[in-house]
Amino acid sequence: MALRRDGDEDRDFTAMSHRGVRTPSHDLSRILHASSVPQRPGGFLMRGGIGVVTGGFDGGITWANDSFLKLSGYSAAEIAARGLDWHALTPPEWQGEDRARFAAARISGFATVYEKQLWRADGSRWPVIVAFTLGDSGAATVFVIDLTGSKLSDAARGDAETKYARFFENADVAFWTADAAGRVLFTSRYLVERLGDPTLLNASTRLSLIHPVDRSIAVKARRRARAHHEPYDIEIRVCMADTKVYRWVRLQAYPDFDAQGRIAGWYGTAEDIDDRRRATIALAESESRFRQLSDDMPVMVWLTDVDNQTTYLSRRWCEFTGQTEADGLARGWLEAVVEADRPRFDAINHLFATRKFFKLDFRLGRADGEQRWMMSSGQPRHAPDGTYLGYVGIVTDIHARKLAERDIGAMQMRLSRALDGTGVRVWEWDGLTDTVMISGGAGTSGASNVDVAYRTVDYRATIHTDDHARLDAAMDAYIAGHSPKFEVEVRVRTYDQRWIWMLDRGMASARDKDGRATHVVGTLTNIDDRKRAEARLLWTINHDALTSLASRTLIQACLDTALASGSRCALVLLDIDDFKAVNDIHGHGAGDALLRVLADRLRAFAEPHETPGRLGGDEFTLMIADCGDPAAIMTRIDGLRAVLDAPFDHDGYQLTCRSSIGVAIGPDHGGETSALLKSADIAMYSAKHSGRGGIALFTPALGASVGRDVSRVAALREALDAGRIVACYEPIVRLSDDSVQGFEASARIIDSDGDVIDAHDSFIRVNPELAIRLGDMLMDRVLSDFAGWRDAGLVCRFIALKVAQPELQRCDYAERLLARLAAHAVPPDCLRIAVLELGSTSCRGNDRSEATLDRLCRGGIGIALDRFGAAATSLSQLTRLTWSAIKIDPQFIGGVAEPDRDQTIVRAMIGLATSFGLRSVALGVETAEQAARLLELGCTYGQGSYFGRPRDAATTLATFGR
Numbered sequence: 005m006a007l008r009r010d011g012d013e014d015r016d017f018t019a020m021s022h023r024g025v026r027t028p029s030h031d032l033s034r035i036l037h038a039s040s041v042p043q044r045p046g047g048f049l050m051r052g053g054i055g056v057v058t059g060g061f062d063g064g065i066t067w068a069n070d071s072f073l074k075l076s077g078y079s080a081a082e083i084a085a086r087g088l089d090w091h092a093l094t095p096p097e098w099q100g101e102d103r104a105r106f107a108a109a110r111i112s113g114f115a116t117v118y119e120k121q122l123w124r125a126d127g128s129r130w131p132v133i134v135a136f137t138l139g140d141s142g143a144a145t146v147f148v149i150d151l152t153g154s155k156l157s158d159a160a161r162g163d164a165e166t167k168y169a170r171f172f173e174n175a176d177v178a179f180w181t182a183d184a185a186g187r188v189l190f191t192s193r194y195l196v197e198r199l200g201d202p203t204l205l206n207a208s209t210r211l212s213l214i215h216p217v218d219r220s221i222a223v224k225a226r227r228r229a230r231a232h233h234e235p236y237d238i239e240i241r242v243c244m245a246d247t248k249v250y251r252w253v254r255l256q257a258y259p260d261f262d263a264q265g266r267i268a269g270w271y272g273t274a275e276d277i278d279d280r281r282r283a284t285i286a287l288a289e290s291e292s293r294f295r296q297l298s299d300d301m302p303v304m305v306w307l308t309d310v311d312n313q314t315t316y317l318s319r320r321w322c323e324f325t326g327q328t329e330a331d332g333l334a335r336g337w338l339e340a341v342v343e344a345d346r347p348r349f350d351a352i353n354h355l356f357a358t359r360k361f362f363k364l365d366f367r368l369g370r371a372d373g374e375q376r377w378m379m380s381s382g383q384p385r386h387a388p389d390g391t392y393l394g395y396v397g398i399v400t401d402i403h404a405r406k407l408a409e410r411d412i413g414a415m416q417m418r419l420s421r422a423l424d425g426t427g428v429r430v431w432e433w434d435g436l437t438d439t440v441m442i443s444g445g446a447g448t449s450g451a452s453n454v455d456v457a458y459r460t461v462d463y464r465a466t467i468h469t470d471d472h473a474r475l476d477a478a479m480d481a482y483i484a485g486h487s488p489k490f491e492v493e494v495r496v497r498t499y500d501q502r503w504i505w506m507l508d509r510g511m512a513s514a515r516d517k518d519g520r521a522t523h524v525v526g527t528l529t530n531i532d533d534r535k536r537a538e539a540r541l542l543w544t545i546n547h548d549a550l551t552s553l554a555s556r557t558l559i560q561a562c563l564d565t566a567l568a569s570g571s572r573c574a575l576v577l578l579d580i581d582d583f584k585a586v587n588d589i590h591g592h593g594a595g596d597a598l599l600r601v602l603a604d605r606l607r608a609f610a611e612p613h614e615t616p617g618r619l620g621g622d623e624f625t626l627m628i629a630d631c632g633d634p635a636a637i638m639t640r641i642d643g644l645r646a647v648l649d650a651p652f653d654h655d656g657y658q659l660t661c662r663s664s665i666g667v668a669i670g671p672d673h674g675g676e677t678s679a680l681l682k683s684a685d686i687a688m689y690s691a692k693h694s695g696r697g698g699i700a701l702f703t704p705a706l707g708a709s710v711g712r713d714v715s716r717v718a719a720l721r722e723a724l725d726a727g728r729i730v731a732c733y734e735p736i737v738r739l740s741d742d743s744v745q746g747f748e749a750s751a752r753i754i755d756s757d758g759d760v761i762d763a764h765d766s767f768i769r770v771n772p773e774l775a776i777r778l779g780d781m782l783m784d785r786v787l788s789d790f791a792g793w794r795d796a797g798l799v800c801r802f803i804a805l806k807v808a809q810p811e812l813q814r815c816d817y818a819e820r821l822l823a824r825l826a827a828h829a830v831p832p833d834c835l836r837i838a839v840l841e842l843g844s845t846s847c848r849g850n851d852r853s854e855a856t857l858d859r860l861c862r863g864g865i866g867i868a869l870d871r872f873g874a875a876a877t878s879l880s881q882l883t884r885l886t887w888s889a890i891k892i893d894p895q896f897i898g899g900v901a902e903p904d905r906d907q908t909i910v911r912a913m914i915g916l917a918t919s920f921g922l923r924s925v926a927l928g929v930e931t932a933e934q935a936a937r938l939l940e941l942g943c944t945y946g947q948g949s950y951f952g953r954p955r956d957a958a959t960t961l962a963t964f965g966r
Contacts, residue, residue, distance in 0.1 A: 055132075055148030056181070058189055060090040061106055067189075067269075069260075075150050077125030090146075093122045095129065109138050119151065145181065145189055178274040184267045215241035215250050222255070233259055233267060239277060251278035304399035306337075306382075310392055312356045321399065326371030342367035342375050359384040359392065365402065377406040416443075428529050431463070433510070435483070435522035442528075468495035468503055475508070482510070485519040493531065505535035550596060551603030554617030559625055562615050563677040566629050566670065573670045574631040576641055577684035578606075578648075578663040581697060583622035584772050585813040589852040590657060597654050602661040605647050624663070625684075634669055634701060641665055641699055649697065664692035668702040683707065689714070717774060723753040724777050730754055731785045732954035735964065736804065736925065739939040739946050744964055748804035748838065748947065749786040750954055751778055772810035779811045783821065787828040787835075789957040794830075798965045804836040806870065812839070813852045818859035825865075832864030838891060839870055854885060861886040871927065873913060882920055890917040894928025894948070900941075901933035907941070914942045 055072030059065050064087040073080060078088070086092075094102055098120045109116045117135040124130045131151040136144045181189040214222055218240035225236040235258040241250040257272035298305035299319035307316040317332040325332070325340040338346060345366040355362045361383040368378045382397025419430075431442040440463040467475055471494040482490035490510040495503040510526025546558035554562070566573040580586075580602065587595040599622070606616040606624060615627040626644070631637055648661040666688025674680030683702040690706050691698035700706065723729050733747035782805065790803045811817055825832055837860060857867055866888035874893035892913050900910050910926075917924040926938045929948035938946060955963060 055146075055150075057146040057148060059144065060088075060093075060146065061102075061144050064089050072148055075148070076122065076130065082125070095121055095123060106136075106138075106144075109136065122148075143189075180272060180274065182270040184269055189269070213243045215243075217241075226257075229257060229259065230267070233261070233265075235259065235272075239281065251276055252281035253277065301398075303401075306380075306397050306399065307385075308356075308394040308396075310394050312353075312395065315394070324370055325368065340369055342369055356395065365406075368399070376401060376403040378402060428527050429506075431510075431526055431528060432513075433524040433526075435520075435524075466497050468497070471495055482512070483521045483524070485515070485521070490524065490526065493535070496528070504530060504532040507531045548603075548618040551600055551618050553603050553607065553624070554615050554627075556617070556619045559615065559617040559619070559627055560677050560681075562627050562629075563670070563680060566627070567675060567677065567680070570671075571630050572632075572672070574628040574634075574637045575668050575670065575680050575684045576626040576628065576644075577619075577666045577668075577681075577688040578602075578624040578626070579665075579688050579692060580622035580624075580661065580663045581692070582809075582813070584810065585852060586659065588813055588815060590655070590659075594654050594657070594659065598659055598661060601652055601659075602648060602663070605650075605661060606644075609644055609647055631669065634667075637667060637669070638699065638701055641667055645697065645699060662697045664688055664697065665699045666691055666702065667699070673702045686714075719753055720774055720778070724774070724781065728754050729778070729781055729785075730956055731782055731789060732956055733789075733803075733960045734947060734954040735952045736945050736947050737951040739926075739935060739943055742951075744800070744951075745945065746800055746802040746804060746836070747960065748806070749782060749789075750806060751782055752954070752956075772808075775808035775810045776814070779807060782806075783824055787824055787830050790834070791828045791830055792957070793961055793965070796961055796965060798961055800964075802834050802836050802866070803830075804838050804868070806838045809839070809853060812856045814856075815852065818856050818863065821860065821865070822863045833866065836866040836868055836888065838868045857885055868925065873909070882916075887920070887922055889923040889925050889945075891925040891927055891947075892943075897926050897928045897934060897938070897948070898930075900926075901931065901937045907937075910938070910943075911941050917944075918942060 055075055056069040057065055057072055058067040065083050068078075068080065068083065076093075082088075090102055091099060101118070101120060105116045105118060116137075117133065119131070119133050122130045122132055133149040133151060134146055135149075136146040138144050183189060211219060211223075221238055222240050225238045228234070229236040235256065237254070237256045239252055239254050242253045243250050254275040254277045255272065256275075257270050259267045260269045260271060262268040295318075301318070301320065304321040304324065305316070305318040306314055306321070309315050313334045314337055315333065317327075317329050317337065321327070321332060321337070322329055325337075327336070327340055330336075332340070338349070341349070348364060348366050352362050352364055361381070363379060363381045365377060365379050367375045369375055378399050379402045380397055380399045382395045385393045385396045387393055429443050431440055433440050440461060442461050442463060464472065464475075475492055475494050478487070478490055478492040481487035490508075492508050494506060494508055496506045498504055507529040508526065509529070510524045512521035512524050514523040515521050546555050546561075547553065548555050563573065563575065580598065583595065583598070586598055599618075602624060603616070603618065606626060610616045610626060611628075613629050615629075617625045617627065619625055628637065645663075645665060648663055651658045651660045653659075666684045666686065668674060668680050668683035668687055670680045673683040686707050687700040687702040690709070691700035694700070730752045731749050732752045733749055735744045736746045736748055737743065738745050786803060786805055790800070793800055821835075822832065825835060837857075839857070861867055867886065868889040868891050869882075869887060870891045871893040872890045873896055890913065892910060896909050896913070900907055914924045923944040924942070925945040925947055926934075926943050927947050929935050929938065929946040929950045931950055934948075935946050935950060952963070
């Protein structure tokens with residue numbers, strides 16, 4: 005009923021068929037009128053720069069749009085009058101191409117697109133691309149695209165032909181044209197394939213393809229368009245011929261008008277929008293669910309657009325603030341924020357520009373007037389293709405948390421004040437962000453816990469660079485679970501750029517499943533005073549307090565390091581000669597000054613890789629790392645001796661730092677520190693034994709020799725302690741008559757086997773302590789024995805006693821000796837003192853020794869120079885002191901009996917004694933020939949094995965008492 009009543013609708017849908025045939029009632033000249041002007045937009049085919057032509061292959065052109073007429077230069081009347089067809093419009097060389105293309109299109113039924121040329125009305129050639137389709141009746145619809153001025157290459161043109169062909173055949177939008185009565189002139193294959201062939205259906209059937217609900221929409225739209233000469237655009241559901249399923253289709257139709265404003269035809273599109281329409285419905289449903297979900301959430305939800313204008317506020321916002329959603333959109337929501345907090349939102353504007361996540365705390369006014377703390381957080385949202393859509397965020401009520409934070413802050417304030425009194429700072433490390441938060445700046449700002457909030461700091465930047473490796477190693481080991489605790493001492497920079505020591509300790513408050521710490525809380529404690537005290541203590545341990553040189557401990561540590569590295573090192577050991585005499589004569593102040601001067605000279609002499617030190621007392625060292633050839637070392641040490649020998653003034657006295665020096669090379673002379681020290685000590689001992697101020701390099705033979713001397717010193721000390729010292733007496737004979745004039749006393753040790761060992765050899769001179777102890781013991785023993793002999797009737801003019809220089813340097817020695825003589829009732833002229841080596845000492849002029857000898861001479865005691873020629877006695881002392889005799893060293897006596905051997909030296913010594921009015925005593929006389937020759941040379945006395953070996957007091961009395 006409705007279709008019969010609205011009979012025009014049949015024509016409406018007949019227009020969708022590509023088989024429609026134009027009726028003769030349509031006059032071509034009227035349809036193709038050149039002045040036709042489109043009255044509606046959207047005529048992209050009719051008047052969009054693409055020429056559209058119907059017919060022209062099997063007859064004349066039946067219709068052309070304005071674009072074709074304009075581009076070709078022909079008028080509609082001229083085409084109709086001349087009966088122009090494609091053959092007439094095509095140059096001869098293209099006519100064969102047209103026939104071939106037309107035949108192929110007729111057979112295949114596909115659209116044909118190719119490039120060719122046409123004649124313009126002015127006779128010029130016109131480059132174009134043509135595309136045409138053929139209906140079942142053979143009628144052609146041709147689309148013409150102007151290529152004038154185009155620079156397309158042949159390949160590009162070929163691509164263009166293919167593209168346009170595929171465009172019309174495969175586009176998702178179906179194109180169609182119809183005449184004014186609704187008969188289709190052209191339709192693309194897409195429409196036929198999806199909807200079927202409309203010409204095979206009657207009008208009612210065609211209308212039935214439309215969903216029943218949408219049919220009235222289609223009919224009304226078509227009727228209104230025809231009545232009002234306007235286009236229409238509708239969305240309806242149409243049953244697809246291939247699937248028998250309704251799909252949403254968008255139908256667009258545009259009328260084309262002639263010069264009189266009448267509808268001359270229709271053109272339009274049919275587009276499948278089912279996916280889009282369903283997506284729109286789904287989106288609407290999604291938005292509805294989103295609104296319902298956000299409204300039911302306990303937080304407030306908001307959305308913005310790409311311009312950061314608020315486009316949505318959930319119901320919770322409206323209920324809380326009292327605003328309507330419309331009031332809060334755009335920037336209206338800001339009115340609900342407490343005015344004092346509104347500037348906070350200025351800080352997030354740049355975040356919107358950079359599209360980063362943000363969080364912001366602020367106060368929001370509630371509808372009842374209460375102000376509550378809120379936190380707004382937002383993050384950018386994007387479409388599936390990555391297009392930025394705006395921000396989405398929530399607003400959460402954090403009022404209770406803020407109150408709790410305030411209470412915690414107050415608690416922290418009290419804790420901070422307590423910590424300030426202890427110098428402790430609290431820190432925590434977050435493993436997720438690798439940041440450190442610390443109270444009070446950890447001493448880096450100089451502020452207290454109260455002054456500085458708990459804040460994030462670049463903690464590592466405040467640590468001394470030398471401590472970075474130790475800090476990192478300790479922290480990494482603890483985080484990984486390899487260390488049971490984190491504790492390390494580091495130097496931290498203060499606000500005034502000082503470095504203070506802090507003890508950094510921490511404990512993990514959280515670990516992950518692998519046992520790695522993810523959160524650590526710890527403290528920093530000021531231990532600067534303790535560390536400085538430790539440093540001072542360590543310096544004291546490693547340095548000598550008097551001289552500031554390296555101590556024995558540090559020297560040993562340096563030697564340990566050098567020997568462990570396998571490199572060669574030299575240890576130089578120095579012992580000041582006659583240092584005890586300096587203390588005894590000039591006092592300990594002079595001794596300390598001497599030690600400091602030597603230390604300064606040694607420090608100035610040392611190179612950067614050399615370590616000067618003091619082992620203790622008057623012993624100093626110079627440790628030379630990476631030393632070279634021993635000969636070069638000895639040359640260098642010889643230079644040191646010259647530096648030390650230079651005198652210096654102290655309280656009017658000239659003192660010198662002359663020392664005996666021993667050198668040992670490691671690891672050659674000892675692979676361990678103790679062994680190398682022992683080797684250097686042996687070398688130094690040998691240097692001192694061979695003469696003051698000497699230098700000796702350790703050798704294995706030297707070690708054995710000194711070892712024997714050391715054993716003898718140890719034996720002497722043990723014998724003194726045990727009282728096993730025996731005084732023995734060697735006769736002194738007058739050579740002119742072989743009469744015994746006196747005896748020289750010496751000490752002997754009786755060992756465990758009963759053997760007697762000489763204890764008064766020259767080696768005791770290097771040990772002042774033993775020399776003094778032995779001298780004191782012999783003094784009483786010899787005087788007692790001499791007095792006993794005299795009482796027993798032994799005729800003896802004098803007794804000689806060997807005295808070491810350390811004894812003479814004792815300030816009370818002369819008085820003590822004279823007192824002992826008086827105590828034993830022995831006249832002073834019965835005692836002769838044999839001075840063992842009176843040479844230059846650390847006291848220029850040997851003042852103390854000479855003063856002692858002078859006092860003894862004035863007391864009536866005779867003084868003899870012992871072993872003259874072997875010791876370092878200065879000849880000038882013969883003129884300054886009163887001597888009684890010169891005792892010639894045995895080394896010159898051995899060859900005196902042989903012609904031209906040693907006689908010149910002995911004769912000179914005897915002559916020297918005679919010239920000074922002194923008696924001469926030859927030591928070590930072993931044969932009668934030696935005795936006779938000495939007498940001939942003028943020697944006064946002889947002493948040696950030829951006259952008798954040393955005997956104890958009783959044997960001496962028994963032998964010589966008769």
